[in-house]
Amino acid sequence: MIKRKVVLRFPASVVEYPFIYTLAKEYNVVANILKANINPRKEGRMVVELSADDKDFDAAMDFLQSRGVIVLPLEQQVNWLEDRCTQCGACTVICPTEALWMKRPEMTVSFNGEKCVVCEHCLKACPARAVEALYLSGE
């Protein structure tokens, strides 16, 4: 069994195709949508957690890629720049998954990329620009 968080990027030409339905029906892939930004006739982006048997998962990835969908591993998407961080703690208050968290009793901020769902709350909250979403510039 594979369980993996990924970012799916849909070209505008296929953005209205029912990918999540097809993944479930044809490939037995359970998709837990964590975040989605889909608009008619525009490129779309979705953060999902996909669960499936190994064989089904591989077949589903082949299907997505054959339709022009780009699949990116989620852990590459958010980068915490420790050197820039002033340890103000603002991000740890709003982070919904405790990916950014305050280590106690040291009271130092840490980042666990495994827990990050790329909601981008911390990007807006951070006064030091110490968190960056790599997919914004890296694609």
Ligand code: SF4
């Ligand atoms: S993007 Fe969201 S989940 Fe990830 S560290 Fe920032 S606030 Fe937390």
Ligand code: SF4
């Ligand atoms: S909001 Fe920015 S500067 Fe403050 S603790 Fe979080 S990452 Fe560091």
